[in-house]
Amino acid sequence: MKKIVGKAFVLGDDIDTDQIIPAEHLVYSLDKPEEKKFYGRFALSGVPDSVSGLPEGGIPFTQPDKFESDFQIIVAGKNFGCGSSREHAPFALQVAGIKAVIAPGYARIFYRNAIDGGFLIPYECFESLNGTIKTGDELEIDTDLDLLHHKASDKQYPLRPLGDVADIVEAGGIFEYARKNKMF
Amino acid sequence: MTLTEKILARAAGKTKTIPGDNVWVDVDVLLTHDVCGPPAIGIFKREFGENAAVWDRKKLVIIPDHYIFTKDVYANRNIDILRSFASEQQLPYYYDVGTENYKGVCHVAMPELGFTRPGEVLFGTDSHTCTAGAFGQFATGIGNTDAAFIMGTGKLWVKVPETMKFIFEGEIPPYIMAKDLILQIIGDIGVDGATYRAMEFTGDGVMRMDMEGRMTLTNMVIEAGGKNGVVEPDETTFNYVRERTNHPFDPVYNSPDAKYHSVRVYKSSELEPMVAKPHSPDNKATVTEVKGTKLTRAYIGSCTGGKISDFEAAAKIIKGNELKIDTYVVPATTEVKRQLREVTFEGQTLWDIFESAGCHMGEASCAACLGGPSDTFGRLNHEEICISTTNRNFPGRMGSKKSQVYLASPYTVAASAIAGVITDPREYLPVTV
Numbered sequence: 139m140k141k142i143v144g145k146a147f148v149l150g151d152d153i154d155t156d157q158i159i160p161a162e163h164l165v166y167s168l169d170k171p172e173e174k175k176f177y178g179r180f181a182l183s184g185v186p187d188s189v190s191g192l193p194e195g196g197i198p199f200t201q202p203d204k205f206e207s208d209f210q211i212i213v214a215g216k217n218f219g220c221g222s223s224r225e226h227a228p229f230a231l232q233v234a235g236i237k238a239v240i241a242p243g244y245a246r247i248f249y250r251n252a253i254d255g256g257f258l259i260p261y262e263c264f265e266s267l268n269g270t271i272k273t274g275d276e277l278e279i280d281t282d283l284d285l286l287h288h289k290a291s292d293k294q295y296p297l298r299p300l301g302d303v304a305d306i307v308e309a310g311g312i313f314e315y316a317r318k319n320k321m322f
Numbered sequence: 323m324t325l326t327e328k329i330l331a332r333a334a335g336k337t338k339t340i341p342g343d344n345v346w347v348d349v350d351v352l353l354t355h356d357v358c359g360p361p362a363i364g365i366f367k368r369e370f371g372e373n374a375a376v377w378d379r380k381k382l383v384i385i386p387d388h389y390i391f392t393k394d395v396y397a398n399r400n401i402d403i404l405r406s407f408a409s410e411q412q413l414p415y416y417y418d419v420g421t422e423n424y425k426g427v428c429h430v431a432m433p434e435l436g437f438t439r440p441g442e443v444l445f446g447t448d449s450h451t452c453t454a455g456a457f458g459q460f461a462t463g464i465g466n467t468d469a470a471f472i473m474g475t476g477k478l479w480v481k482v483p484e485t486m487k488f489i490f491e492g493e494i495p496p497y498i499m500a501k502d503l504i505l506q507i508i509g510d511i512g513v514d515g516a517t518y519r520a521m522e523f524t525g526d527g528v529m530r531m532d533m534e535g536r537m538t539l540t541n542m543v544i545e546a547g548g549k550n551g552v553v554e555p556d557e558t559t560f561n562y563v564r565e566r567t568n569h570p571f572d573p574v575y576n577s578p579d580a581k582y583h584s585v586r587v588y589k590s591s592e593l594e595p596m597v598a599k600p601h602s603p604d605n606k607a608t609v610t611e612v613k614g615t616k617l618t619r620a621y622i623g624s625c626t627g628g629k630i631s632d633f634e635a636a637a638k639i640i641k642g643n644e645l646k647i648d649t650y651v652v653p654a655t656t657e658v659k660r661q662l663r664e665v666t667f668e669g670q671t672l673w674d675i676f677e678s679a680g681c682h683m684g685e686a687s688c689a690a691c692l693g694g695p696s697d698t699f700g701r702l703n704h705e706e707i708c709i710s711t712t713n714r715n716f717p718g719r720m721g722s723k724k725s726q727v728y729l730a731s732p733y734t735v736a737a738s739a740i741a742g743v744i745t746d747p748r749e750y751l752p753v754t755v
């Protein structure tokens with residue numbers, strides 16, 4: 139059984155890719171470790187302060203002197219990752235230490251990028267959980283059973299099974315998937 | 323089948339596809355630019371080897387356009403990476419910065435260069451790749467990993483989308499532009515109203531539009547979450563494409579029995595000039611509802627609002643007027659810039675009209691449409707309230723998170739630049755129209 143465990147960072151609806159990683163930061167190399175870490179530093183830095191870390195807001199996702207976030211699972215509202223096609227978005231979240239996002243729905247390019255690049259798992263929940271879960275709450279995702287466990291309330295929430303793309307997630311990305319299936 | 327289903331079926335070597343099918347398609351054109359090209363190239367080399375060759379040199383188009391006129395060293399390094407990749411792979415279609423070949427915003431350059439051909443499959447590492455759907459092409463945005471995968475294999479998986487149909491009946495009133503139509507639709511269905519779906523635009527209101535008007539519609543399907551936008555090709559399409567390329571193409575049309583997710587009908591005569599208020603493209607209002615709203619800046623540019631027809635519209639209103647607020651004019655491509663100096667309205671070139679009205683004239687590129695490095699032309703570095711012909715107004719999109727952006731048609735932006743507050747373009751258009 140595979141588990142993803144971590145602290146929640148809670149966001150609202152329509153978090154677009156400019157908020158996930160503002161365009162001015164798209165210039166760093168994605169391979170060089172001394173530059174790559176800046177994606178972690180600036181991940182979610184475009185989110186207006188008042189709504190950064192709900193319900194109260196005012197919580198920086200990554201502390202100003204850090205390159206990795208204290209949070210590992212994002213809980214957001216609808217249409218997460220809308221906007222540009224920049225793969226830097228799921229990448230930046232991965233660099234910051236995010237393992238999974240839980241939202242009622244995603245913009246399709248973000249969803250695709252997250253899966254094909256093997257950056258993180260974009261789980262769909264059936265009802266919005268960003269009013270129920272608070273920033274800092276401990277969460278556990280059971281990826282076999284597609285279940286979310288919210289420790290503070292000891293409640294379980296079902297997540298939508300990944301369906302067709304589960305094989306790509308399992309393989310770790312589109313290249314690994316294609317190799318496994320002898321596509322090249 | 324719908325046009326989109328047919329194109330995907332053909333590209334997958336199948337006779338039929340239905341929405342929801344995952345199919346592997348052969349790619350006709352792959353587009354990338356300076357922001358996503360370098361990481362895609364990095365992944366391509368990591369996965370296929372340092373010395374791997376791209377699957378087809380003639381199918382890869384690289385158009386640097388985002389961060390061009392900046393001192394930012396990282397941004398400039400990206401151009402260097404593209405340049406050396408283009409020379410190492412001997413790519414015929416690389417449009418280098420600082421050369422005669424430089425084009426500017428890729429989605430406007432692609433049609434100019436004849437790469438948007440009916441019936442084909444185009445993927446691009448930019449969400450507004452959907453613009454090319456105006457030509458009856460299947461065109462959608464992808465990420466770097468998918469682009470690298472195509473560079474090596476020429477293939478990609480796609481889920482066949484359902485199609486939403488939007489019909490505009492009757493002639494479009496002369497004070498209404500394509501931008502008003504698409505802002506109306508996005509406001510009606512929301513920023514995720516078309517997620518995973520194709521959006522088709524039709525009706526005589528649309529089919530009478532020139533290619534640039536149709537491109538404004540398909541450009542912004544992504545703002546409703548759409549996968550691709552599409553307009554069925556016709557003589558207007560064929561004439562435009564044939565003037566620009568000899569490359570053969572095989573158009574595809576909707577079958578009479580095509581099934582749609584939904585159909586929405588608009589009466590063109592009832593359309594109003596629209597804006598999207600801060601901070602979302604679906605935050606719609608009619609200009610009447612928000613007129614008088616104070617502004618500090620106007621911006622005319624980008625892939626959706628920086629085409630020659632957009633400037634012709636703006637110039638028609640601006641000519642002979644003084645502007646109350648800083649107004650930035652950014653041609654999408656070098657070709658548009660050239661046309662600004664050639665096309666005239668009432669005996670004056672568009673360039674002269676803008677310059678003598680005091681507009682700040684920019685170089686062809688994305689410029690402040692996406693903020694960019696702090697020295698970017700027109701960037702909103704402070705608490706500006708800007709009215710813009712661009713396509714996105716999320717917080718911080720054009721620079722500072724403290725600024726506000728209203729999206730509107732070139733007519734509305736021009737009229738508002740004159741008055742310094744949001745203004746109905748009908749106040750400035752000649753009464754005869």
Ligand code: SF4
Pocket residue numbers: 388427428429448450623624625626687688691692712713
């Ligand atoms: S003009 Fe704006 S929307 Fe168009 S490609 Fe450039 S940054 Fe993107």
